[in-house]
Each structure stands twice: as structure tokens, then as C-alpha cells.
Amino acid sequence: MVELSADKKDKTFHEVDSALERLKSEKRLKGVEDRRVASEVFDKRTLEVLYKLSNTGYLAILDGVISTGKEANVFKGLDDNDNFVAVKIYRIATSDFRKMQYYIQGDPRFKVKMSNKRQIVHTWVNKEFRNLKRAYENGVRVPKPFVSRENILIMEFIGDIEGNPAPTLREAPPLYPEEMFNKIIYYMRLLYREARLVHGDLSAFNILNFDEEPVIIDISQAVVVDHPIAGELLERDIRNISRDFKRFGVSSTPQEIREKIID
Ligand SMILES: Nc1ncnc2c1ncn2[C@@H]1O[C@H](COP(=O)(O)OP(=O)(O)OP(=O)(O)O)[C@@H](O)[C@H]1O
Ligand SMILES: [Mg+2]
Incomplete structure (x- = not known):
């Protein structure tokens, strides 16, 4: 999205608002009453994509x-x-294109013209979708991906039947830390050895505690194991997990974790 002048911005918000009203009147936006969040996320194109996805x-x-x-x-x-x-909607305007570009380059799955910011975000979302699929199909507990289009990804909702989302491990530390730790290491091993991916941003922030079962989320930055930065990212993931579980009372060295994942 280009920077808009105050005038144009007003007009755009107007358009977004009226589009939102249309959506609402079709009962598709029940509950999203927060207009600030709504108009921040739903630029015109995003609304069109939401229509298509519906x-x-x-x-x-x-x-x-x-x-x-x-x-x-x-x-x-x-x-x-x-x-x-769960519906994850990327905001084009506030996305970190440089980071996205850095992670996409060197991944043989993606060939994309890197000139257009919107295009980069779309590739990023497609990457998250494909990473989720690859992890899911190889037995790693991640939200099942359903569909993605442009800047929007729809996936399995992780939470209870009343619609309360599961908390992160950061918010809800494990009741049985050792068990939780072993499950996560097992998934890291599957991700590495079977899905051939490295998460790249793994920590207690990106693991949900779903009734004491870990569910790994936020996998957009994950790269294939032979990506030039895969080794570096794996080391960081290992250090984060080692550090977070130390807080939960499980001590392990990065060396021990690495062996469990790779060997
Ligand atoms: N499939 C899901 N089911 C339930 N809740 C989810 C799901 N995916 C994400 N969330 C919730 O949304 C939050 C943000 O998701 P995610 O980490 O994928 O996005 P993000 O872009 O990294 O956002 P942030 O910058 O806040 O980390 C998660 O911490 C979690 O609370
Ligand atoms: Mg996150």
C-alpha cells in the first residue's frame, strides 16, 4: 500500500467502512465491532479477497x-x-519486506519477482501455507491449513469448543514440563527429518498449550533444511527452547537437544 495523503486516506477509510457495512449487513462480520482494527486490516483488496474466500x-x-x-x-x-x-490476515503496509525477501531467497520452492511489495507478502503467506501443509502431513502438530489467497490464510482453530483460543506456552506454562519438552523435541525432530524444515522462530511464544499438548504455530519464516540460513536458524530455535524450558524447570544443553533432533 502506498502512503496516502490525508485526503485520500479519509476517502479510503470511507470506502473500507462502507464495504464493512456491506459485509456486516450480509452478517459476515458479526462480532468484529472494533472499527479501528477493522479499517486498519481491511484495505479494499483484502475485503475483496475475504469476499472470494467466503x-x-x-x-x-x-x-x-x-x-x-x-x-x-x-x-x-x-x-x-x-x-x-483461524483467519490470519497480513497487513501489506506494515510488513517487513526485507526480512521476507531474505527468507524467500535461497528457498528453491519460490521463484518470485521481488519488485512488488504486495507480491512479496503474497509469497510469504503462500510460504506459510505450504510450510504448515508440509509439517502437518509429516505428523508435526500444527494447525491444519485449509486455504490461502493473497494476504489471507485460513487454518484450523486451536481452542476449545466454545471458541476460546488456546493460550501460548508463555501465557500458560506446562503442568508437566518434562513431558511437554519431550513432545516438542519430537516435533522438532519430525520437522527436521521428515518435513525437512527448520521453524526459525520457535519459542514459548509460538507454541500453543492446547490442553497440555503443544501446537506449533507461526511457521511462515521456516526454511528448507538446505537453505543457506537453515543451520543458523536451527541453532537459534534450539537455544530458545533450551532457555524457555530452563524457566519451566527442565534443564538441557543445546548440544543434547541438537543430538535428539538430528541423529
Ligand atoms: N490456528 C490458531 N488457532 C488459535 N489461535 C491462533 C492460531 N494461530 C494464531 N493464533 C493466535 O494468534 C497469535 C498470533 O499468531 P502468529 O504468531 O501466527 O502471528 P504473528 O504474526 O507472529 O503475530 P505476533 O507478531 O503477535 O507474534 C498467537 O499467539 C495465537 O494466540
Ligand atoms: Mg507469533
């Missing part, structure tokens, strides 16, 4: 904000069968 069966209603991050917002949604879904 024809896939995976998204009937957006029903509240789960998280407002730096680059993306995560919403709770309902699909055509009234099941909860």
Missing part, C-alpha cells in the same frame, strides 16, 4: 479478533458448517 465454504463469518501482531492480525471465524477457523 465462497470456498471455509469462511462464512468473521467473529472477533484473537491477536493483533506487528505484521498480521489473527481472527476467529466460522465456516459454512459453523466450525471455528
Whole structure:
């Protein structure tokens, strides 16, 4: 998105607002009453993509904000069968293109013209979708990805039947730290050896505690194991997990963790 003059900005907000009203009147935006968040996330193009996605069966209603991050917002949604879904919407304007570019380059799965910022974000979201799929299909507990289009990704909602999202491990430390630790190491091993991916931003912030089962999220930056920065990212993931579990009372050295993952 280009920087808009105050005038144009006003007009754009106007358009977004009226588009939101349209969506709301079709009962697709029940619950997303926070206009500030809404107009911040839903630029015109994003609204169009939401419309298109509402024809896939995976998204009937957006029903509240789960998280407002730096680059993306995560919403709770309902699909055509009234099941909860998680809808991650990247904001083009506040995305870190340099970082995205850095991680996309060197990944043989992606060949993309890097001139256009919107295009970079779309590739990034597609990368997150494909990483999730690859992890999921290899037995790593991640949210099941359903569909992605442009800057929007729809995936399995991790939470209870009433629609409360699971807390992160940071917010809800494990009741049985040793068990939780072993499960996470097992998933890191599967991710590395079977899915052939390195997460690259793994820590207690990006693992949900779903009834004492770890669910790994936020996998957009993950790279294939033969990516030039894979080794560096794996070391960082290992150090983070070692450090976070030290706080939970499980002591391990990075060396021990590395052996469990790689050997
Ligand atoms: N599938 C999901 N089910 C339930 N909650 C989710 C799901 N995915 C993400 N969340 C919630 O949204 C938050 C942000 O998700 P995520 O980490 O993928 O985005 P992010 O862009 O890294 O945001 P942040 O900058 O806040 O870390 C998570 O901490 C979690 O609370
Ligand atoms: Mg995160």
C-alpha cells in the first residue's frame, strides 16, 4: 500500500467502512465491532479477497479478533458448517519486506519477482501455507491449513469448543514440563527429518498449550533444511527452547537437544 495523503486516506477509510457495512449487513462480520482494527486490516483488496474466500465454504463469518501482531492480525471465524477457523490476515503496509525477501531467497520452492511489495507478502503467506501443509502431513502438530489467497490464510482453530483460543506456552506454562519438552523435541525432530524444515522462530511464544499438548504455530519464516540460513536458524530455535524450558524447570544443553533432533 502506498502512503496516502490525508485526503485520500479519509476517502479510503470511507470506502473500507462502507464495504464493512456491506459485509456486516450480509452478517459476515458479526462480532468484529472494533472499527479501528477493522479499517486498519481491511484495505479494499483484502475485503475483496475475504469476499472470494467466503465462497470456498471455509469462511462464512468473521467473529472477533484473537491477536493483533506487528505484521498480521489473527481472527476467529466460522465456516459454512459453523466450525471455528483461524483467519490470519497480513497487513501489506506494515510488513517487513526485507526480512521476507531474505527468507524467500535461497528457498528453491519460490521463484518470485521481488519488485512488488504486495507480491512479496503474497509469497510469504503462500510460504506459510505450504510450510504448515508440509509439517502437518509429516505428523508435526500444527494447525491444519485449509486455504490461502493473497494476504489471507485460513487454518484450523486451536481452542476449545466454545471458541476460546488456546493460550501460548508463555501465557500458560506446562503442568508437566518434562513431558511437554519431550513432545516438542519430537516435533522438532519430525520437522527436521521428515518435513525437512527448520521453524526459525520457535519459542514459548509460538507454541500453543492446547490442553497440555503443544501446537506449533507461526511457521511462515521456516526454511528448507538446505537453505543457506537453515543451520543458523536451527541453532537459534534450539537455544530458545533450551532457555524457555530452563524457566519451566527442565534443564538441557543445546548440544543434547541438537543430538535428539538430528541423529
Ligand atoms: N490456528 C490458531 N488457532 C488459535 N489461535 C491462533 C492460531 N494461530 C494464531 N493464533 C493466535 O494468534 C497469535 C498470533 O499468531 P502468529 O504468531 O501466527 O502471528 P504473528 O504474526 O507472529 O503475530 P505476533 O507478531 O503477535 O507474534 C498467537 O499467539 C495465537 O494466540
Ligand atoms: Mg507469533
